[in-house]
Amino acid sequence: MxxxxxxxxxxxxxxxxxxxxxxxxxxxxxxxxxxxxxxxxxxxxxxxxxxxxxxxxxxxxxxxxxxxxxxxxxxxxxxxxxxxxxxxxxxxxxxxKKRRRPEDLIEALGDELPPHLLACVPRSFDIVGDIAVMKIPEELEPHRFDIGRALLEVLSPGVRVVLRKASPVAGVYRTMGVEWLAGERRTETVHKEFGCAYRLDLAKVYFSPRLATERMRVASQVGPGETVVNMFAGVGCFSIMMARHARPAKVYSIDVNPVAVEYAKENVALNRVEGVVVPILGDAREVVGTRLRDVADRVVMQLPEGAYGFLDAAVTALKPRGGTVHYYDFVDQDELSGRRLEVLGRLEELGWRGKVLLERRVSQVAPRRYEAVFDIEVTAP
Missing domain, CATH: 3.30.70.2580 (Alpha-Beta Plaits)
Structure with a gap:
């Protein structure tokens, strides 16, 4: 040498x-x-x-x-x-020296942020496919790219992109603002859960990985030969889960977002449920009123910010004898029972009887505020 x-x-x-x-x-x-x-x-x-x-x-x-x-x-x-x-x-x-992968985000940022800022680093984040999505507190925004790179280091190789949730889900299309922080510069991914795969773009469509268990719960209730109307279907997650894990005759999968419906069509083929799941572009009330009256054994209303205003369309979709409605809403910690009475009262105004079979908090969306679901048996008077 x-x-x-x-x-x-x-x-x-x-x-x-x-x-x-x-x-x-x-x-x-x-x-x-x-x-x-x-x-x-x-x-x-x-x-x-x-x-x-x-x-x-x-x-x-x-x-x-x-x-x-x-x-x-x-x-x-x-x-x-x-x-x-x-x-x-x-x-x-x-x-x-071999670089040891840090155990968590706090360890990864230990040499980059002072202690008073480390205390503000978020401990939770969502993973959609190979993309991690996190909220960054205002005081940490100047350090957001360092935080993104650190999270990528902690989660790689399974995670290849880190995005910041820049604005909440909003608008008719229910999209959220995202900002790239680290990794590959893209917002599209394929998310997998319970044997189903969904291709989607987080910047253009609504999707929540936190609803995976809820999607499976609803799918497990679908009986053989049922017809289901999914009024706010997005990229088809609830619809495809039902088609893959139950034996419905048809699942009509409606959404007003044209990008979401195109992804739904792709996901139907990806999951091989053609002929069962039918993606439909349009406003749920108009689609039900013109094409889907009196057809449904079951209706899914996963639009917590506005489902109440569509209860009339939901019961229009049900068969004349009635059926099951999965109704979602945002509720504060102590108002679950009050919201139940409000929904049942609205059904009565519409000329139907409602019996709540199950009510539960699905996920926390803010301090003391939750997304809740009510499984309601709806029957004709």
Whole structure:
């Protein structure tokens, strides 16, 4: 070896010299076993089995030889084992330390943010496919790209993109504002749950991974041969889940967002439920009034910010004898029973009887505020 020279191989720095100033910040002078590259595939496992291979440093190379970092000098028995494969040549080399993946976001940001800001770092985030979505508190916005890169480091390789939720879900199309923070520059992904796959663009359609269990719960109630009207279907998640895990005759999957309906069509093919799930573009009230009167055994109303105003359309879709309505709404912590009475009162005004079979909080959307579901058996008077 040429003394005192540093070389880079695969991002590694190696040297047989301990000269001052020759060691980078992320490297250390380490005892190594030097062996020909052609023998490395046999020598490295042997060193690992003997407990000689150091897990703290990357394996380097100098010229045509491999530098294997050791935990200690081999004893007599270990020397004989190594010499059975290659000549025992010990040397010192400057090798890069292996970077350990941080356990969580706080650890990843420990050297980048002061303690008073670390205390504000969000502990929760959503994962949609291979995209992580997080809210950034106002006081951390100047550091949002550092936080995004740190989260990507913690969650990789499963997560390849980090987005910031820049604005809440709003508008007729129920989209949220997103900002790219780290990773690949895209907002489209494929999300998988319970054997179903959904392609979607988080910047253009509504989707919540937090409803996965709820989607499966509703699907498990669908009986063989039922006709279902999903009034606010988005990219088809509830509809496809029902088609894959139950045996409905038809699931009419309505949404007013044209991008969501195009994704729904793609997802129907992706999940092989053609002929069962029927994506329909349009306003739910108009579609029901013109095409889907008196057809449904079951209606899904997953529009918590506005489902109450569509109860008339929901009962119009039901068969004359009635059926089941899955009604979603936002409620404060103590108003679940009050909202139940309000919904049942509205059904009575519309000329139907309602009996709540189940009511529960589905997810928390803000402090003391929840998305709730009411499973209602609706019958003709």
């Amino acid at each position: 040429a003394a005192g020279r540093l070389r880079r191989f695969g991002g590694l720095l190696t040297s047989d010299s301990g000269a001052p100033g020759s060691t980078p910040a992320n490297a250390t002078r380490v005892l190594c076993l030097e062996c020909p590259k052609s023998l490395a595939a046999r020598v490295i496992p042997l060193c690992r089995g003997l407990g000689l291979l150091s897990p703290r440093f990357r394996i380097g190379r100098m010229g045509g030889n491999v530098l294997i970092p050791l935990t200690r000098r081999p004893d007599v028995r270990e020397r004989k084992a190594v010499e059975g494969l290659t000549a025992l040549r010990l040397t010192y080399a400057v090798l890069e």
